[in-house]
Amino acid sequence: xxxxxxxxxxxxxxxxxxxxxxxxxxxxxxxxxxxxxxxxxxxxxxxxxxxxxxxxxxxxxxxxxxxxxxxxxxxxxxxxxxxxxxxxxxxxxxxxxxxxxxxxxxxxxxxxxxxxxxxxxxxxxxxxxxxxxxxxxx
Amino acid sequence: xxxxxxxxxxxxxxxxxxxxxxxxxxxxxxxxxxxxxxxxxxxxxxxxxxxxxxxxxxxxxxxxxxxxxxxxxxxxxxxxxxxxxxxxxxxxxxxxxxxxxxxxxxxxxxxxxxxxxxxxxxxxxxxxxxxxxxxxxxxxxxxxxxxxxxxxxxxxxxxxxxxxxxxxxxxxxxxxxxxxxxxxxxxxxxxxxxxxxxxxxxxxxxxxxxxxxxxxxxxxxxxxxxxxxxxxxxxxxxxxxxxxxxxxxxxxxxxxxxxxxxxxxxxxxxxxxxxxxxxxxxxxxxxxxxxxxxxxxxxxxxxxxxxxxxxxxxxxxxxxxxxxxxxxxxxxxxxxxxxxxxxxxxxxxxxxxxxxxxxxxxxxxxxxxxxxxxxxxxxxxxxxxxxxxxxxxxxxxxxxxxxxxxxxxxxxxxxxxxxxxxxxxxxxxxxxxxxxxxxxxxxxxxxxxxxxxxxxxxxxxxxxxxxxxxxxxxxxxxxxxxxxxxxxxxxxxxxxxxxxxxxxxxxxxxxxxxxxxxxxxxxxxxxxxxxxxxxxxxxxxxxxxxxxxxxxxxxxxxxxxxxxxxxxxxxxxxxxxxxx
Numbered sequence: 001x002x003x004x005x006x007x008x009x010x011x012x013x014x015x016x017x018x019x020x021x022x023x024x025x026x027x028x029x030x031x032x033x034x035x036x037x038x039x040x041x042x043x044x045x046x047x048x049x050x051x052x053x054x055x056x057x058x059x060x061x062x063x064x065x066x067x068x069x070x071x072x073x074x075x076x077x078x079x080x081x082x083x084x085x086x087x088x089x090x091x092x093x094x095x096x097x098x099x100x101x102x103x104x105x106x107x108x109x110x111x112x113x114x115x116x117x118x119x120x121x122x123x124x125x126x127x128x129x130x131x132x133x134x135x136x137x138x
Numbered sequence: 139x140x141x142x143x144x145x146x147x148x149x150x151x152x153x154x155x156x157x158x159x160x161x162x163x164x165x166x167x168x169x170x171x172x173x174x175x176x177x178x179x180x181x182x183x184x185x186x187x188x189x190x191x192x193x194x195x196x197x198x199x200x201x202x203x204x205x206x207x208x209x210x211x212x213x214x215x216x217x218x219x220x221x222x223x224x225x226x227x228x229x230x231x232x233x234x235x236x237x238x239x240x241x242x243x244x245x246x247x248x249x250x251x252x253x254x255x256x257x258x259x260x261x262x263x264x265x266x267x268x269x270x271x272x273x274x275x276x277x278x279x280x281x282x283x284x285x286x287x288x289x290x291x292x293x294x295x296x297x298x299x300x301x302x303x304x305x306x307x308x309x310x311x312x313x314x315x316x317x318x319x320x321x322x323x324x325x326x327x328x329x330x331x332x333x334x335x336x337x338x339x340x341x342x343x344x345x346x347x348x349x350x351x352x353x354x355x356x357x358x359x360x361x362x363x364x365x366x367x368x369x370x371x372x373x374x375x376x377x378x379x380x381x382x383x384x385x386x387x388x389x390x391x392x393x394x395x396x397x398x399x400x401x402x403x404x405x406x407x408x409x410x411x412x413x414x415x416x417x418x419x420x421x422x423x424x425x426x427x428x429x430x431x432x433x434x435x436x437x438x439x440x441x442x443x444x445x446x447x448x449x450x451x452x453x454x455x456x457x458x459x460x461x462x463x464x465x466x467x468x469x470x471x472x473x474x475x476x477x478x479x480x481x482x483x484x485x486x487x488x489x490x491x492x493x494x495x496x497x498x499x500x501x502x503x504x505x506x507x508x509x510x511x512x513x514x515x516x517x518x519x520x521x522x523x524x525x526x527x528x529x530x531x532x533x534x535x536x537x538x539x540x541x542x543x544x545x546x547x548x549x550x551x552x553x554x555x556x557x558x559x560x561x562x563x564x565x566x567x568x569x570x571x572x573x574x575x576x577x578x579x580x581x582x583x584x585x586x587x588x589x590x591x592x593x594x595x596x597x598x599x600x601x602x603x604x605x606x607x608x609x610x611x612x613x614x615x616x617x618x619x620x621x622x623x624x625x626x627x628x629x630x631x632x633x634x635x636x637x638x639x640x641x642x643x644x645x646x647x648x649x650x651x652x653x654x655x656x657x658x659x660x661x662x663x664x665x666x667x668x669x670x671x672x673x674x675x676x677x678x679x680x681x682x683x684x685x686x687x688x689x690x691x692x693x694x695x696x697x698x699x700x701x702x703x704x705x706x707x708x709x710x711x712x713x714x715x716x717x718x
Contacts, residue, residue: 039247040250041247041251041253041254042248044254044255045251045253045254045255048254049258052261110254110257
């Protein structure tokens with residue numbers, strides 16, 4: 001029996017659909033996520049999670065560049081943006097999605113699904129909300 | 139004190155005069171008045187005292203009240219101080235709490251950071267440990283160079299396959315594959331190229347079999363193929379043909395173009411054995427039989443091969459002793475100029491003077507020597523001994539002849555072959571043009587990058603080069619020109635059939651025509667009849683050798699023939715005499 005995707009995967013899919021341009025999505029999603037996660041686990045903790053996620057994602061997309069460094073927070077995702085920009089939009093979007101999924105998978109394995117989903121909602125705000133779900137609740 | 143004074147006066151009762159009486163009355167009245175007054179005063183005093191006492195009581199009550207008030211005040215003050223302190227504490231606590239909260243969050247964040255990093259690092263370490271375990275597991279069961287299952291894993295799979303075949307009453311096949319002439323390539327081009335070649339071979343083997351089959355590397359240039367599902371032995375033959383076909387195209391490794399064949403031995407369960415060890419041993423034995431019968435072929439195991447294997451092992455051991463004991467000898471077979479009828483040269487042929495079995499021809503031990511690598515020291519001995527003998531004939535005043543020596547592929551590909559030729563010529567003080575090296579077509583078709591420099595160096599040295607057994611291999615016309623070949627030697631198989639077989643006759647004629655067109659000498663081997671000799675002579679073949687002219691002779695016997703000039707019976711014109 002197939003296990004349904006966790007809610008955070010659906011959140012990521014919605015956001016990726018809202019921001020189909022792979023490279024641009026980096027600044028929209030990753031920097032917000034970095035701010036939120038760093039406030040909880042520190043910049044070093046975020047970097048550790050991020051670098052691990054890149055490493056794991058490179059098995060599918062070997063061209064994906066790492067380069068997260070808390071010492072240069074402003075340029076933390078420069079390498080990622082550059083490597084995504086060199087790909088086709090579809091390819092870049094797939095890679096970015098997998099990177100986000102991997103990142104949140106690791107987080108969920110450490111702190112659980114509920115807390116991870118809560119952090120994603122805090123990071124991405126309304127953009128992470130399930131509009132259809134909310135409309136149904138009204 | 140005053141009351142005591144008053145009481146003392148009233149207690150006196152003595153009699154007085156009238157004046158004194160009046161005075162006394164006055165005094166009494168006055169005293170009464172004074173007493174009244176005193177009483178009044180006393181009452182007043184008592185009243186005052188009472189009042190005073192009352193006042194004092196009031197004062198005491200007031201004092202008590204005051205004390206109570208003071209206590210209350212102190213209590214109030216204490217409460218106030220306490221309240222004030224509490225208030226101050228509360229005020230102070232509010233600021234401290236904010237600071238403490240920030241510190242706490244900061245510490246929590248740091249703790250989280252360390253926990254996340256430590257957890258990720260632990261996860262990475264766990265993966266590395268697992269990867270190391272997987273690597274070790276792989277090393278135990280797989281060959282590191284080719285990635286193929288190794289001997290241990292093959293034994294395991296073969297054991298399982300045998301058990302399954304036994305239960306299902308089916309056959310299975312084991313193929314022992316040994317590469318032909320791998321060692322010379324490895325020695326001459328280096329282990330790096332040798333390893334690349336093994337990897338290339340491994341890939342082709344895997345590509346030529348079914349997924350259900352197992353290709354394993356036993357070590358060196360030996361591979362074992364397990365075919366667990368066959369219907370008939372013929373299926374294994376088909377697989378062997380596919381393997382040989384897969385290995386046939388050249389391997390392009392760096393700048394090298396390498397050709398390598400294989401000898402394959404096949405054993406069948408349950409006919410040849412019922413356990414893994416026996417089946418592999420039988421396949422190995424059959425492989426040796428295939429190799430002895432000519433490279434790039436396959437053979438099924440037959441019981442007779444066991445006896446041959448034992449003989450081969452015996453020969454191998456004896457060959458090592460033969461080198462030490464100098465039991466090898468050279469015989470020489472003359473080559474005749476078909477147009478002039480003169481002896482133009484001799485071919486050196488090795489024989490083994492076996493202490494028990496007598497004189498053995500080369501075919502009886504050279505394949506074994508090639509298989510076990512002893513061909514290299516034996517070949518060096520042949521080269522030195524033949525050159526020494528040629529010089530000895532010259533020293534004896536015999537007419538100069540060309541000395542032909544057969545060169546195996548393994549010898550030619552040995553890294554020191556050129557040096558050995560130079561050394562043999564120098565030791566014997568022999569002119570290089572006296573020496574002709576008979577190379578097989580296989581040598582010419584080997585890796586150009588490695589063979590071309592040696593061939594050019596030999597030609598530059600002045601040594602003549604001949605292509606032996608021409609027509610049965612794959613030598614290209616280009617190679618005949620590229621390598622400065624001097625002579626083509628037509629294979630005896632064509633010569634033996636050319637009289638009765640038009641195709642063979644056509645091939646011989648074509649070879650002669652080709653050689654003449656390219657400006658090469660052409661020689662025919664294996665001439666056994668006068669008809670064959672005439673046929674060749676009439677087609678302008680330059681020279682020939684074979685039992686019709688003279689069998690291979692010992693050095694002394696050949697010297698005698700050269701001395702007398704009666705080496706052969708063939709004349710360039712009609713009226714040939716029979717051989718003597």
